Amino acid sequence: MLARRLRALREEEWPEVTITQSDLAQVLSAEKPASVPLLSSWESRTTPKTPPPHRLAAYATFFATRRSVENRPFRLIPPDELTPDEAGRRDELLRELMDLRAAAGQRESGASPAQDHADRGSWYFHDRHDITIVVAQLPADMRAKMPYSDPSRPDYVELYTYADLDALIELHGHIRAVNPRSQVNFRIASELAPDDYTTHLVLLGGVDWNLVTRELLDRVDLPVTQVARHHESEAGGFVVRTPSGEERLYAPKLARHGDHEVLLEDVAHFYRGTNPFNHKRTVTICNGQYGRGTLGVVRALTDGRFRDRNAEYLERRFPDHDSYSVLTRVVVVNGQVVTPDWNLPGSRLSEWPEGRS
Incomplete structure (x- = not known):
């Protein structure tokens, strides 16, 4: 579900804008080197890898504002430059992605919902x-x-x-x-x-x-x-x-x-x-x-x-x-x-x- 959500963000968040894995890898490399194979592993339909929390935070920041894709090359706007509405969207999106990440970890470990609560x-x-x-x-x-x-x-x-x-x-x-x-x-x-x-x-x-x-x-x-x-x-x-x-x-x-x-x-x-x-x-x-x-x-x-x-x-x-x-x-x-x-x-x-x- 996390892989599907990341793929949907890239392909469907702004349908009128084409965002390739290469585009997004370039954006994420502003914080730490990223590559197309790395993003492909996160979006894999068969054997997805789980991104670390700081990568999900970058996703949330990028997709929180349409300003990220106003010009090419696309850019990652610093969180302190987001408007209150954009910051609220970022927080909401980050909570969603982190929750999906926790669910992915639970499935990988075989933990039950009760164990997750514990x-x-x-x-x-x-x-x-x-x-x-x-x-x-x-x-x-x-x-x-x-x-x-x-x-x-x-x-x-x-x-x-x-x-x-x-x-x-x-x-x-x-x-x-x-x-x-x-x-x-x-x-x-x-x-x-x-x-x-x-x-x-x-x-x-x-x-x-x-x-x-x-x-x-x-x-x-x-x-x-x-x-x-x-x-x-x-x-x-x-x-x-x-x-x-x-x-x-x-x-x-x-x-x-x-x-x-x-x-x-x-x-x-x-x-x-x-x-x-x-x-x-x-x-x-x-x-x-x-x-x-x-x-x-x-x-x-x-x-x-x-x-x-x-x-x-x-x-x-x-x-x-x-x-x-x-x-x-x-x-x-x-x-x-x-x-x-x-x-x-x-x-x-x-x-x-x-x-x-």
């Missing part, structure tokens, strides 16, 4: 629908203390007004990489549009600032609640209700260093379940008591050293559950997050549904 990890959404990451905006008093957060200033940077910015950057890039055919957006909680609520929702941050996290937790049947921090001297925590009705508070660990407190260990919550606003989509909550905890629980499923083993643990621990939750400790060393390994019992504080571990 290989992509917990952040792969196989239905290819939109994904919305929801973050909170920093309170006004905090924004007032930060440089470049005033929209009236020439050097204004909108992202400086976001909470959990490091977790957002970590997660947004990862989700886009493993879902090339999906539209992945991020929104401030207070600016969510009605249609955003019905996508796959990924919520970063807790009830202190993220009002959508607060709203979702009120709508799901979950024995975990968060105790908000009312000011810096109160660490708060997560309360877990046991089947017998008892409640246990899991709180972060801080230590006094001079005139301020230092975070030694945060508590964070990972929840995955059905989106209450659209039962065909999911909601995922990554929520720490502090920002370090939010980043830690995100990295549990993005960190290349731990994401596979943590994803395998979730599959093994909750094989038949649409909704599940893990409360985890996140160790912080000199301000740096140590990614939790959920295969170690000491890293898991509580799990729901309860059962075998």
Whole structure:
């Protein structure tokens, strides 16, 4: 299918323009030498070869704009010179080609769709629908203390007004990489549009600032609640209700260093379940008591050293559950997050549904 699509792009994208394999090889050679036999192998009807990702990116750039073939010899327009519409077309085409490439690799390896899902990890959404990451905006008093957060200033940077910015950057890039055919957006909680609520929702941050996290937790049947921090001297925590009705508070660990407190260990919550606003989509909550905890629980499923083993643990621990939750400790060393390994019992504080571990 990938070979057929590449051939169709060359022969049918602009029917009034004849683009030979030699023409296209010359265009692609602007980045790295290419030849007619090489392109022929990619378009082969019998034994096609799979192009590397950077070649597919060049295809997407070339066929994103009619300007590529306005004059001979044809040319590859630099991506930063594309118009917004052309850049959007390039992204769409690249997602399509990369998805076909992944499917080709799956067929060559004999992997099943289920195995393909497992290989992509917990952040792969196989239905290819939109994904919305929801973050909170920093309170006004905090924004007032930060440089470049005033929209009236020439050097204004909108992202400086976001909470959990490091977790957002970590997660947004990862989700886009493993879902090339999906539209992945991020929104401030207070600016969510009605249609955003019905996508796959990924919520970063807790009830202190993220009002959508607060709203979702009120709508799901979950024995975990968060105790908000009312000011810096109160660490708060997560309360877990046991089947017998008892409640246990899991709180972060801080230590006094001079005139301020230092975070030694945060508590964070990972929840995955059905989106209450659209039962065909999911909601995922990554929520720490502090920002370090939010980043830690995100990295549990993005960190290349731990994401596979943590994803395998979730599959093994909750094989038949649409909704599940893990409360985890996140160790912080000199301000740096140590990614939790959920295969170690000491890293898991509580799990729901309860059962075998």
